[in-house]
Amino acid sequence: MKKVVMLSAVAMLSLAGVAVSQAEPTASATASSVAPATSATASATASVASAPTPAKKEEIPQDPPQVQKLIALYPNLIARIAPQGKVCFEGKECDITIAAQLGPADPNNPRDGKTIYEGVCHTCHATGLLGSPKFGDKASWSARIGKGKTTLHNNAINGFNAMPAKGGKADLLDVEVTNAVDYMLDSVK
Numbered sequence: 001m002k003k004v005v006m007l008s009a010v011a012m013l014s015l016a017g018v019a020v021s022q023a024e025p026t027a028s029a030t031a032s033s034v035a036p037a038t039s040a041t042a043s044a045t046a047s048v049a050s051a052p053t054p055a056k057k058e059e060i061p062q063d064p065p066q067v068q069k070l071i072a073l074y075p076n077l078i079a080r081i082a083p084q085g086k087v088c089f090e091g092k093e094c095d096i097t098i099a100a101q102l103g104p105a106d107p108n109n110p111r112d113g114k115t116i117y118e119g120v121c122h123t124c125h126a127t128g129l130l131g132s133p134k135f136g137d138k139a140s141w142s143a144r145i146g147k148g149k150t151t152l153h154n155n156a157i158n159g160f161n162a163m164p165a166k167g168g169k170a171d172l173l174d175v176e177v178t179n180a181v182d183y184m185l186d187s188v189k
């Protein structure tokens with residue numbers, strides 16, 4: 001059973017790559033020929049649907065957490081291919097341009113919030129991609145502002161659900177990330 005779980009995770013990863021290159025989802029075919037019960041597609045759906053009826057004594061594959069982790073990693077995968085191009089989601093408008101023009105951080109010269117926002121955060125937060133709170137949109141920020149600035153700073157630095165740590169650009173200085181958070185918060189004052 002362990003093996004089956006691993007395979008489906010691998011299939012998900014390949015699918016993430018496949019989606020980018022727009023090839024056929026051959027990975028899932030391979031995986032399901034070995035593990036007929038658990039296809040990558042099935043487990044992806046499972047994580048979206050509410051939890052299935054609680055397991056009894058029988059050991060069941062712990063797919064949902066793994067799949068959730070993969071989904072959480074997906075923005076990082078997108079960010080990693082950023083220098084090569086943009087990502088298009090099937091059936092969605094292809095307008096996600098990943099900004100890769102931001103150079104490496106210089107500890108002696110932290111960049112301001114606007115620069116970081118436009119270089120990194122804007123990829124998701126300009127449009128509310130993946131459910132992110134949208135720049136300038138008070139409604140999507142109000143509940144978050146209630147958590148307090150420190151929490152928002154920390155969540156931006158460390159990551160929070162589908163929000164990747166430092167927006168997926170790991171070399172950003174902490175202060176650069178908090179600058180960007182403050183810049184976004186200024187937009188909804």
Ligand code: HEC
Pocket residue numbers: 075076116117120121122123124125129130131132133144147151152153155156160161162163164166167168177178180181
């Ligand atoms: C790959 C997309 C993506 C990028 C890039 C990104 N974010 Fe996010 N961000 C999200 C998503 C999705 C959420 C909502 C997460 C949730 O509430 O589950 C979020 C939420 C947040 C929140 C609210 C956290 C909270 O506790 O409610 C802050 C603050 C934030 N992002 C800051 C930033 C900053 C600063 C950057 C740039 C350095 C950035 N984000 C880049 C996707 C992204």
